[in-house]
Amino acid sequence: MEIVxxxxxxxxxxxxxxxxxxxxPLFAFLLTAFTGIMIFMFLIGKISSVIKVIEDLAMQSNVDLIFLKTILKIIGIAYIAEFGxxxxxxxxxxxxASKIELAGKVLILFMSIPIITVIIETVLKLLPA
Structure with missing residues (x-):
């Protein structure tokens, strides 16, 4: 019932x-920002639990944790950029606000380069020479 x-x-x-x-108006904005931060702080425990479950699943399936951590960072950047x-x-x-979103997208693109590289290398290995 946390949503309530x-x-x-x-x-x-x-x-x-x-x-x-x-x-x-300044106080109204501060109240809005404070409320958003309070909601975010309320959700940190839930986010932490989700990350723990995903890490456990990755360990069981022998997925390289570097890729998982990169994906989690990308998700974090997306949420933080949207929140900001x-x-x-x-x-x-x-x-x-548009510039913050652009910065988030560029950072996500930058962080995804290693994953994109591995995907392309895997596809190239599958193609006949």
Whole structure:
């Protein structure tokens, strides 16, 4: 029932932000950012559990942990970039949010190079010479 708590926190924060926004827009933004961070902190334990299960599955299937760690980093970059961009959008800065998303995509592309290389090498080994 954690989702009920998260939605409840979001609804309360939204109502407070709507009430406060006219008088103190900076405080409303800070409340929005704080709420987002609180929700993220609430989910860290769940994320940690998922990562542990994925690592255990990778160990059982003899997958190289370097690839798994790279994929987990890529997923982390995607989530953090999206989270940051949404906070920046809440502040009304669409252009900066777009740049954060672009940076996240470039970092993901950069980190995926070793995985792409292994895939291409594997495909080339399967092709007849």
């Amino acid at each position: 708590q998260i939605v409840g926190l979001g609804l309360i924060a939204t109502i407070l932000v709507l009430v406060i926004k006219e008088q103190k 961009a949404q906070i920046i959008r809440d502040a009304g800065q669409e252009s900066i």
